[in-house]
Amino acid sequence: MKVVPDLYPSNPETAVANALTLPQGLIGFPAYRQAELLYVPDQLPFLWMKLNGPTGSVNFVVVEPAGVVPDYEIELFDLDAAALDLADASQAMILNIVTLQPKSALAATVNLVGPIVVNRRTRIGRQLIIANNSRFSARHPLVSAQAACA
Numbered sequence: 001m002k003v004v005p006d007l008y009p010s011n012p013e014t015a016v017a018n019a020l021t022l023p024q025g026l027i028g029f030p031a032y033r034q035a036e037l038l039y040v041p042d043q044l045p046f047l048w049m050k051l052n053g054p055t056g057s058v059n060f061v062v063v064e065p066a067g068v069v070p071d072y073e074i075e076l077f078d079l080d081a082a083a084l085d086l087a088d089a090s091q092a093m094i095l096n097i098v099t100l101q102p103k104s105a106l107a108a109t110v111n112l113v114g115p116i117v118v119n120r121r122t123r124i125g126r127q128l129i130i131a132n133n134s135r136f137s138a139r140h141p142l143v144s145a146q147a148a149c150a
Contacts, residue, residue, distance in 0.1 A: 021123060022116070022126065027114060029053065033052075034051070034052040034053075036049070045067065047061070047063065048060070048061060048062075061097070062095040062098060063095070065112070065115075073132075074130040076092075076117065077131050084117060091120050092118070094115050094116075095117075096112060097111045097116070099111070109140055110142055112136035113130065114128065
C-alpha cells in the first residue's frame with residue numbers, strides 16, 4: 001500500500017531512522033532493496049518504512065505486533081531462518097505492514113501472514129510467508145468490532 005504523502009512525517013528531524021537491507025525487496029517491490037525505519041515518538045507503536053528503489057521511494061506503515069496483536073507467534077521455515085542467519089528468536093525483529101483505509105481509521109488492517117523479518121544484528125530482512133500462515137489473516141483488523149462500537 002502506498003501511503004498518502006501528507007501522512008508521512010513532515011519533519012525528518014523528529015524521526016529516528018534505522019537503515020535496513022532487503023536483498024529481495026518486498027512482495028510487489030522486488031527492486032526496492034534499501035529501507036529506512038522511521039520512529040516518530042507521537043505515532044508509536046506505528047513506524048514508517050521508506051523503501052528506496054530505482055524510481056524513487058515508497059512509504060509503508062508497519063507495526064511490531066507484540067502488544068498490538070494478542071497471540072501472534074510466528075513459525076519460520078528453517079530455510080528462511082538460515083537465510084537470515086537467525087540463531088534464535090531474540091535476533092528477529094518482526095514488522096507487519098498496516099493497510100490504512102482513507103475514510104475510516106478504524107478499518108485499518110495488518111498483514112499477519114507475510115511479515116517482514118529482520119535480523120537485528122545484521123539489519124538484513126526478508127518478507128516471508130510464515131510456516132503457520134493458516135492461523136492468521138493478511139487482513140487482520142487492528143481494532144476489533146467491539147472496541148470500534150464502544
